Amino acid sequence: MKKGIHPEYRDVVFKDVSCDFEILTKSTIKTTDKTTFQGKEYPLFKVDISSGSHPFYTGTQRVMDTEGRVDRFKKKYGKK
Numbered sequence: 001m002k003k004g005i006h007p008e009y010r011d012v013v014f015k016d017v018s019c020d021f022e023i024l025t026k027s028t029i030k031t032t033d034k035t036t037f038q039g040k041e042y043p044l045f046k047v048d049i050s051s052g053s054h055p056f057y058t059g060t061q062r063v064m065d066t067e068g069r070v071d072r073f074k075k076k077y078g079k080k
Contacts, residue, residue: 013042014050021052
């Protein structure tokens, strides 16, 4: 590999600001924020949604009832 052309691959903490969920993973993302996670200091990147707040992963997702919509439309606006 050539030297100086690859971004730095390091440990980064991603924090979901909507529910204070944090996860430590590796990334090449650039950030100037820092945080302490499990007693060590890491770069911090704030996200709006994660598995800690997404409705699919938290079990609060609602399923839309689409059955019968075409029939209701035809009944309401169909020719008589």
